Amino acid sequence: MGEIVEVVLGALVRDRQVLLVHRSPSKRAHPNVWDLPGGYVEPGESELGALERELREELGVQIAADSVSHLYRLTAGSTEEPAALSAWMVREWDGVPANHAPDEHVDIGWFGLVRMPLPAHPFMRAALLNALRSLDG
Numbered sequence: 001m002g003e004i005v006e007v008v009l010g011a012l013v014r015d016r017q018v019l020l021v022h023r024s025p026s027k028r029a030h031p032n033v034w035d036l037p038g039g040y041v042e043p044g045e046s047e048l049g050a051l052e053r054e055l056r057e058e059l060g061v062q063i064a065a066d067s068v069s070h071l072y073r074l075t076a077g078s079t080e081e082p083a084a085l086s087a088w089m090v091r092e093w094d095g096v097p098a099n100h101a102p103d104e105h106v107d108i109g110w111f112g113l114v115r116m117p118l119p120a121h122p123f124m125r126a127a128l129l130n131a132l133r134s135l136d137g
Contacts, residue, residue: 004075008051009038009087009124010063011071012097016132017112019097021058021105029077034117036087036124037105047086055090058104059097067092072127087124089131 012019018036025032037058041050048065055061071087099108111117113132118125 005077005081005083006041006047006050007038007083007085008041008047008054009036009085010051010055011036011087011089011128011131012055012059012061012093013089013091013132013135014110016135017110018116018128018132019059020109020111020117021099022107022109024104024106027104029083034109034111036128037108038087048088051088051090055093058099058101059095059108060100061093061095061097063090064092064094071131072123074121074123076121085121087127 020034021037022034023030023032037055038051039054041047048068052063052065055063067090069089071089073084073086075082075084077083097108099105113129116125116128
């Protein structure tokens with residue numbers, strides 16, 4: 001089994017919608033699908049530190065750390081290239097999300113409960129739908 005790579009994903013949520021990025025067709029992992037923005041945790045970096053850096057690099061936003069809550073954790077990928085995914089819900093940030101990584105994403109968009117596309121991992125959609133429904137309270 002290969003060394004596990006740590007990946008963080010961020011679900012920016014507002015008005016019962018979540019921001020997804022459309023992965024480039026040239027991406028090796030999960031090409032041409034809607035997914036949460038994020039990326040690799042670098043050596044010595046915490047998950048939240050990596051999440052903050054990745055969302056700043058990819059979307060140009062500064063997340064409010066006290067508005068972040070954990071969504072789920074799972075292991076995905078092949079046994080040769082496993083990835084430990086950690087997804088976080090982000091309720092507050094500074095800046096207007098924009099596609100600052102056009103080599104990685106061909107588009108970004110806001111999706112609600114009805115229009116949400118199938119993301120790269122089936123469990124992600126269920127977790128996102130549950131998170132959006134929980135915002136009613």
